[in-house]
Amino acid sequence: MANVISKSTLFPVELTGELLNLVKGSSALAELSGRSPLAFNGSEIFTFSMDKEVDLVDENGAKSNGGATIGTVTMKPVKIEYGMRVSDEFLIASAEYQINILRAFAEGFARKAAKGLDIMAFHGFNPRTGAAATTLIGANNFDAAVTQTVTRTADANADVESAVALLTAAGHRANGIAAGLAFNGALAAETKSNGDPMFPELGWGATPDTLRGIRYRANGTVDYTGSTTKAVVGDFERFRWGIAHEIPAKVIEYGNPDNDATAGDLQGHNQVYIRAEMFIGWAILDPTAFALIET
Numbered sequence: 292m293a294n295v296i297s298k299s300t301l302f303p304v305e306l307t308g309e310l311l312n313l314v315k316g317s318s319a320l321a322e323l324s325g326r327s328p329l330a331f332n333g334s335e336i337f338t339f340s341m342d343k344e345v346d347l348v349d350e351n352g353a354k355s356n357g358g359a360t361i362g363t364v365t366m367k368p369v370k371i372e373y374g375m376r377v378s379d380e381f382l383i384a385s386a387e388y389q390i391n392i393l394r395a396f397a398e399g400f401a402r403k404a405a406k407g408l409d410i411m412a413f414h415g416f417n418p419r420t421g422a423a424a425t426t427l428i429g430a431n432n433f434d435a436a437v438t439q440t441v442t443r444t445a446d447a448n449a450d451v452e453s454a455v456a457l458l459t460a461a462g463h464r465a466n467g468i469a470a471g472l473a474f475n476g477a478l479a480a481e482t483k484s485n486g487d488p489m490f491p492e493l494g495w496g497a498t499p500d501t502l503r504g505i506r507y508r509a510n511g512t513v514d515y516t517g518s519t520t521k522a523v524v525g526d527f528e529r530f531r532w533g534i535a536h537e538i539p540a541k542v543i544e545y546g547n548p549d550n551d552a553t554a555g556d557l558q559g560h561n562q563v564y565i566r567a568e569m570f571i572g573w574a575i576l577d578p579t580a581f582a583l584i585e586t
Contacts, residue, residue, distance in 0.1 A: 541566055
């Protein structure tokens with residue numbers, strides 16, 4: 292029987308808080324957008340818009356219908372997990388040592404979960420395989436859902452201006468940029484007519500929180516291998532993400548929980564297995580509020 296450190300019981304409060312903070316700190320999307328409550332079975336987010344402008348009515352004049360459009364976007368959680376084998380000496384170590392191992396594992400899992408959120412929501416990939424996860428994610432990702440695109444040129448600043456123009460034409464305002472690392476470097480290399488850097492705050496690979504007054508994050512998840520996307524410009528209030536289940540971790544003593552035929556049975560190799568899982572979901576509320584800069 293598995294020795295469960297925490298099956299339905301949560302980590303101590305300080306560990307859980309650190310996990311959630313690290314998740315946000317390692318994800319471009321989490322930093323540019325808001326976290327929303329997410330039910331385990333998924334959540335429906337209502338979208339509401341008024342179709343026309345207000346009506347100027349003459350004295351004794353007739354009023355007309357303005358109309359409204361109401362829709363829903365489903366934010367459905369998917370399960371992500373990470374596990375690793377460790378020596379069964381872990382079980383007889385001191386409580387302090389065990390907590391240190393679990394803390395290190397929790398920090399690593401949080402960082403991987405944050406990176407995974409970006410990879411899944413930006414590109415629709417399974418983070419481990421790098422392959423499209425169409426059966427689980429479908430078109431719920433920027434690469435598939437966003438149709439406004441700018442073809443990458445030698446002028447990165449002009450590319451951003453073109454993306455902003457697309458958003459303006461669609462009635463949206465850009466409040467954030469998620470840049471791939473290569474695009475971040477291209478912006479850093481832009482110069483003014485006198486040779487001075489156009490964005491000195493990007494020097495030496497720096498990644499400021501804002502650029503020209505809007506939020507900015509550079510992350511290698513944006514230009515992830517296999518995707519043509521180099522940057523995403525948009526209104527990130529139109530993106531939501533959430534965690535539907537707290538982060539349990541358990542220590543498994545028996546069997547072959549990672550289905551690794553080469554590694555074999557845990558007991559046969561004096562090992563135990565530590566696993567953490569998370570149910571996480573996201574939704575692009577309005578794809579027209581974003582533009583992709585891509586090759």
